[in-house]
Amino acid sequence: MDNSQVLRLLGRIEQADQGAFRELYCAFSRKLYAYVLRQLSDPAQAEEIVADTLYEVWKAPARFRGESQFSTWLIGIARNKVLMHWRGRKPDADHDDVADFADQLASDAPGAFEQMAQSQRSDGVRTCVDKLKADFRECIHLVFYEGMALADVARVQQIPEGTVKTRLFHARQKLKQCLQRMLAREGEAPLGEPT
């Protein structure tokens, strides 16, 4: 759904048109849910935040003025709610775990990409993405799931574009090391040797 369609629906929502709100809701809820779930790993809480976020649209549809993609704007609202949720929680121990074993591995072993590309281990990718630090995980999600451009990622994360690039670089390193570690554990390929 493009911005012009969104703005038309928002105009109807301004007039308390519940049908228009349902249509908008269903068009964006899945992606929003995927984003929040990636950040929180808690389906019930993710559902709550999706509902809260879209309820804000119902309350104040005129707040969106079409200056960015609607989905980008929506993720910005959901992100604030995720941050509010995190303020009451302790840091996830998993993230420290990734940092720990990332340090134990060579940062750029030869053949690593070949191993990863050929192994096609989607379960491993999922596990390793989930173990990334929240900022890195969010960055990876926005780029590879949402398909956002660099400027949009920077806007959502409220950081300079250079920092987005840095986060992507480090996220890639951590993912690569995590996947190498998994492969080594399972004996599928020796670490650091091209297959």
Next chain:
Amino acid sequence: MKDRFDELLPFYVNDTLDETDRAWVDAYLREHPKSAAELQWYRTLQETMQRDAPAVSAEVGLDKVMARIRAESKPSRAPVRATPGIGERLREFFASITPQPLLKPALAGALAVVVVQGIVIANLATKPDDSSEIRAHRPTVVDPGPFLKVNFKADAREADIRMLLVEIEGTLAGGPGQLGDWYVRIPESRITAAADKVKASAIVDGVARVDALPARP
């Protein structure tokens, strides 16, 4: 060159690069065939993340929202009824946040104060009092400025006004006047930035700095 390739590659994969950068990456990949593995790795990552999207209904959470919508009353959103003015909506808001059980004791308390004050005033009026002239000239308490005098658009909603006040960390000092002027108190150190933010708001018709509130009639 490798650094630039590393920076551009994620956005090459998600297809958000402009033509120039895309052509640059294409050329780099031709010159460095081994880098194709990196490209493939990112593509695998993207495919995996797309494929792993949670299987959830598009109506996830919708029932909760619709229940909230049905539960709330939205007189200001009713299309037929004339919308109340900003003052009325703010009065309704402040009335809505007043705990109802407190109203009766508060009213009784206010009446008691009025009665006591009446007795004191009557007592004073019957006695000669040399200090009354001095008291009459005692300076009144003046709200410290500066203020922003703000005129909101006719269709500005109370929720948006409140949100704007929160954003600029301002406090409502007066208004609306006969011309729809609202006065918002802002610390001197932030007044310029606050004025710029208010001016940029879509619900504002005009904003001006004033150093004092208008004299009361």
